[in-house]
Structure formats: structure tokens, C-alpha cells
Amino acid sequence: MSNTQLASVLDRVDADFDKALERLFALLRIKSISADPAFAEDCKAAAKHLAGEIEGLGFNAEVRPTAGHPAIVATAKGNTGKRPHVLFYGHYDVQPVDPLNLWHRPPFEPVVTKHADGRDIIVARGAQDDKGQLSTFVEACRAWVNVTGSLPIDLTICIEGEEEIGSKNFVPFLEANKKDLAADFAVVCDTGMWDPSTPAITTSLRGLVYEEVKITAANRDLHSGIYGGGARNPIRVLTNILGKLHDDNGRITIPGFYDGVKDLPADILAQWKGLGLTAESFLKPIGLSIPAGEKGRELIEQITSRPTCDINGIVGGYTGEGSKTVIASHASAKVSFRIVEGQDPGKIRDAFRKFVTSQLPGDCTAEFLDHSNAPAIALDWNMKPLAAARDALTDEWGKQALLIGSGASIPIVADFKRTLGLDSLLIGFGLDDDNIHSPNEKYDLKSFHKGIRSWARIIAALADVKK
């Protein structure tokens, strides 16, 4: 790869940036909310629109049906079979916009505006997750094709429309389209930077066990004046059991929960400590000051390498205005566990259920619902494309790209490995304050611009990776 060629591509990215922004806006205007059936046609429209854009870059791009919203499969016409073959993944669907009244502008009317601290930001639902992010890759391809007439790597692009609702129809789709999706490795643009000036590649992801538990006592709601003191109160039972999930040191008390969990290697821990993630930098913006996880662990361990348990929702009895002297017949909670390498999701689920049922007093029953059961992912730090991409990112940002763990789960990474046999390279330009899944989602203009430039460089670097 000649350096002058890459320099021309990067110049082209800069020169074309205003138009790239216009193209992103066109995509952001499509209300492709996958969770709500009322927007099914918008999802189709987004798939069609994106396929058209990709087709224009010299791809055979098809919108293919799934059991849910359609997916795009696009194969570069210039693929040779002799160069490193990348499968790029993104998703065109977005989260619902509720609560709408908390948005400062209509969520599907994108604008560039100023953040309170002066940064230029793109505001719209999907500005980051994942329309903005996937567009950084597509725009980098455009610059390559426009300058050199083709791409320096073999490339298949696959973009789905149900990531925000669990990709349940996408896994069978991968199975059914295995042949067309064959590649050497996958590249996913759905993760974040370390901070606004430090790029990162995500090499580990926590898994997710998500359970719902419902505890039932009496066969109907009761008047607490008549039955209070005599009848079992399921909210009391639920709070009593859930209140014991952690000990005073923040450790999870479920027997066997930490089985198989390893401490970080000393060198990695030392490296992470050097990153300077502090309560001041991480917690202060959300109004907190004290790391809430296991005592004796670094904050960065608490949020990335240690398993956690959170109660994500709880409800029971009377929750309206004012008061009602009721003893509810049932109460329920949603409880999730971020799990790490070495933990088996099935065992964690069973241990949680046993923890609850073993503490149930007489007259109570517990029902469970399994919402997620995904293992943690640890990528191979020695994977060749990773080193290449890391150097390319470092060149673009003028700062060493970090290899980081993410506290979140991206189940598709496990699906790519299991279904297609592919390792994934997780690179993205999101920031912690992007408000994804929340009102006023944004993407830094700098993330979008330097994201495109980063991919332009990474594509060049990957072209040089030995097959």
C-alpha cells in the first residue's frame, strides 16, 4: 500500500465530509425503530436506502428478508479471493424514542449543534447507535472507491435491522446465508473510544444473564387493615431476598457465583491502572462519587472485568399517586448479571433461581423468565488484524490505541464465532456521554469525521495483513 494513495484517500474524506454528513442525515431521518411494529415500513425503507448507497460503491447489494425486519448483504464486485476478506457488520435499526418529552428536538430531524462544553455534535436517534457508527465505515469505503476505483481488501457488508430487539431472527439468517457471508474475520463498528481523544479496540465483552422473577403469595390483593400482620406480603419477601444478593463488601452472595472467575493478569491490571480512570472522571458526570462495586477492586475492574448483579426493575402493589393500604398478591423484579470469562451463563441462572427459591417462606411461589443467557467473550489479543488496526488507529489519533474490556454485551460476536467461525474486531468511536438508548442521543462530529479517516487507514492496514 503506497502512503501517497492513503494520503489521497484521507484528503478525499476531508473534502467530501459535508456530503457524508448529508448522507448520514438522510439515513437518520428514517424512523427505523425495530421494537415497534408501526415502524416496520420505515425499517424496510432504511434497508432499501442503505443498500442503494452501498450498491453505488460497486457492490452487489441485496435486501434479504428475515423472519423479522430485513437484512442487507452486499458483496464488493472487486473481491478477488486472494486478499484478506472482511465481513463488516452494523445495524440500521434504532431504539424507541420514549420518553419523547425529554428530547430537546424531534429525534428524527438530525442537526449539528454545540454541546454544552463547545463540542460539535450530531443529535438524533441513531446518531451514534448504530447509523453514525456504520456510516463511518461506509464513507471510508466510498473514499477508497472514489480515489482508487476499488477497495484494497475483499469485503462483504452485512447490516441487520433487529439488533436493538435481540437479533433473534438474525442468527437463523446467518445460518441460512453462511456461504455468502464467508470471510476471514469480522469487523464490527458498535463500540466506543476510551475517551474523546483516545481510540480503543474492545477485546473482551461481559456476558449477560437476565432473569425475571415473580413471587406470589395470596390468591388476591388484600386489605392491609384486615390481613396486615397475618398474611404473607410478597413485596416483603422479594425485597428481603434481593436485599441479600450483595454482602457489605459489594460481593455477590449467590453460592458458586465467582466459580471460574480469574483475576486479571498482573501486567494487564498494571496497564489498566495506568489509564487513570477515576471516580472523578467516570462517576462525577452522572452525579456520583463512590465506586459501588466490590471493595478492594479498581473501578475499571468493577465495570469491565468483574461480574456484577443489578436489579434493573422492580414492581409490586400500589404504585400510583397517594396511598392504598393493600397487600399485593404478587411482586416481581428483573435482575441481570454481567458475567465474565470462566462463568457459565446456565450455571449462573440456575444458581440465582436456587438462591431465590431456597429462601422462599411457606405459602410463596416463585416463577422465573429467562430474558438473556449469553456468555462473556474474550478475543485473542494476538490476532493479526488487531495489531494492524491498532497501529492505524494510533496513526490517526496521535495517541496509542488502547485494548479495552467492555462491560456491555454484544451477543452477535459470539454468534459470528459460532455460526460463521469468525473472530471479530470491535472498533468504534462512541463516547460515554452519547446518550444511546436515551433521549438526545448524539455523536461527536469529531467521532464521525475521524471515524471515517480511521477506517480509511484501517482498510489500508488490513490490506497488508497476510492471509
Added chain:
Amino acid sequence: MSNTQLASVLDRVDADFDKALERLFALLRIKSISADPAFAEDCKAAAKHLAGEIEGLGFNAEVRPTAGHPAIVATAKGNTGKRPHVLFYGHYDVQPVDPLNLWHRPPFEPVVTKHADGRDIIVARGAQDDKGQLSTFVEACRAWVNVTGSLPIDLTICIEGEEEIGSKNFVPFLEANKKDLAADFAVVCDTGMWDPSTPAITTSLRGLVYEEVKITAANRDLHSGIYGGGARNPIRVLTNILGKLHDDNGRITIPGFYDGVKDLPADILAQWKGLGLTAESFLKPIGLSIPAGEKGRELIEQITSRPTCDINGIVGGYTGEGSKTVIASHASAKVSFRIVEGQDPGKIRDAFRKFVTSQLPGDCTAEFLDHSNAPAIALDWNMKPLAAARDALTDEWGKQALLIGSGASIPIVADFKRTLGLDSLLIGFGLDDDNIHSPNEKYDLKSFHKGIRSWARIIAALADVKK
């Protein structure tokens, strides 16, 4: 009082019963739901209708405005000032009917139908609470007036329209109408029988301290993938604190909570034990089998003479269908205490608040809302009208009337004492399975019929009480 006169009155009750039922139905058809402003005109209509009925019995009956729904004040024209003067209290307002889909019939179209076990029952919203109950007294007056031309006692009737929403405007109304409400003692028909064949007079009522607590951590909802393990979870904090409200023996752990609580006198406890209230009889109908209160206490103590704590509602985070990996910024619960004689409601409230705040981890705040703060009531078992009424009830039902404690609160009883200086006699004919405040509210036809007969006898008995 001549026995033949009373016998004639009782005969009249029986002869007139079908028409009494028709009159009750007319009252039940009026949708006097006090909680919903949409039914304000219906509340007025109910007051007017009832005042008209009472006027017809030889009263000066007025519908008087309050700051909310109006109240009725009716003074018998035959009052002499020389006979025992009774202030009768009831309420014409009813609870909302939601959830409407659980009713087997329209709630404001009363019918007499068969209970599953063969009992004849009146089904409608308000059939018992309190339109059915107050009508037993009004119909007894009617029988007396129709047979003898007047009442044997001095009587003032006061019926309010906001009992179901806390009587907040009724206490100032009592203050403002003190002179017109002067009497020797109050009679309230809003309580229950011991069982379907055993009449009862309620002589103690638990008080009610009802608190709402809201715990806040971060300044917004967080993604548990990014912040899980590092950020404080207010639902975890709430469940942890509420889960410690009771120890393993069912005792409330708030320091000082039991200060001033006395054990029942041995003779009363012995009498109560003899009543044969069992888990089988009391808990089985609601699907339970194990008394859930303090270990070592009789079930009847747990539900009447012992203070209790119930969590009446809890809510936080995501409570919809499916799952959301959110760490909520706040969570809240409604917690109520049934308190007994010797406990100070203000102290209990303060102790609860201290219990919560003393356990708050850093970064969390707690806000409290005071929904109720009413002391327990213990009536004088030696009050003269009580013995008279007890004998009258025993005569009607052929079974010794019991003096019982109620687990519920009737704040108006404390208000009558404080505002008007009156002790109250609490007599009613409700049963535990009447579904008050719930769908399919009912009143046993026998309760209505023998309730009227009971009051006819009690009125005769009270006439003989020395002033």
C-alpha cells in the same frame, strides 16, 4: 321502653324489607365515586337523595357544602334535649370501580344474587361500604317512626362524602358545625361482624403511619453494560434496606418500634384464643396457610393487637415487557405501619425515616412523603351505651356479641373525640368476604335485614341508657 312496641317495630322491619331493599338499590345506582372529579355531580346527587329520604323521616335535613363533596346534617324534629342524644355517622361516597373487567356485573346496577355457597347477597359498588351499612340504621329509624310516630332517642345524622379519600375536608367541617353536631356519643356503622352468625362491637382500632420513600442515586438512568458494577443502583439500596425491616422471627427491627406496646391482658387474650380464629378459617380462603406475623403470637394478635409493617407498593427501573439493561436513577416504595395503643405515630414515622437514612450508602439521597399519621384508638369497654348495644345485638342474633379489635383504621373516630369530644360505638354487619374496595363488592342480604333489626333493638336499648 315496652317490649310490645319493639316487637311491632321489628315486625314492621320485616314487612317493609322489600321496599327497604328497593330504597338501597336507588342509592346504589348513584355513582358517587369521591376520588374521581368526573363524578362530583353524582356525589351531590347522592347527598341530595339521601337527605330527601332522611327528611321524610321527620328530620330537618340539609346538604351542606364542604371544601370537597358535600355532607348531610339532619336533626330529628322530635329531639327533646332530655333523652340520650346520638350522633350517627356514615358516608355516601364509594371507592372507584377499577379494574372494571373483573366485575361480573356492572357495579352500579345492584342485584340480589346467590353466593357460591348459597347465601343471598346484594352485589354492587357500595353494597356494604358504606351505603348498605348506613342504610341499616336509616331503615331502623324509618320503622320506629312509622310504628310510633317518632324516635325514642334524640338523634342527629351526619353523612359525609369523602371517607374513601381520607376525609380531609370533613374535619374542618366538623369544627365549623360543632354546635349542630353536639351529642352524647357517636354511633358509626362501618365495621364488621365476627363471623356470619356472630355480631360484634369494635372497641379498638389500629392506627396507621403510611410513608413513601424515594431513593435517588445517579442523575439519570444508566446503561448497565457501561456503568454496572461501578454505579450505585437505587433499587439495590432500597431492597437492601426494606429487606431488613423484619428479622427472622417476623419482628420489626426499627429501633424503638415496640416502645410502649403492651401485651394483651391475660383475660382478654384467653377470651380471644377462645374465638377459634385459625389459619384454616382466616388464611385458607385467600390461598395461604401460615400466619406471617411475629413468631410466638396468636394469629388474632398478629392481625389486631400487634403493630405491623407492610410494603404496600414498590417501583423502580424498567417494569414493562421483556428486558432493558438499565440502572435506574431512583426507586420508591410505599411502606405502612399499623400501630397500636402506646405507639406515637410521629415517633414511628421519625424512627422509620432514621432507619432508612442511617443505612443509605454514599451518593444516595432519600426523600419521604407522609401519607397518613393516625394513632390507634382504644375505646372504653365500660362505656354505658356499649353494654346496652351489646345486649341488643345478642338478643337479635341469639349469640353473645363480641367485643373485638380491628386491624384497620377509622380515623374519623379520633376526629370525633378530638373535635366534638365524643366517644364512638362501632357496630356494623360487614363480613371479611365482602370484597370492599375490590371488584364484586357485596353485602349479605342477611346482614342488611338483621342489621336493620339490630339497630331497631339498639335504638330501643339506647333510649334506656341514663344520660
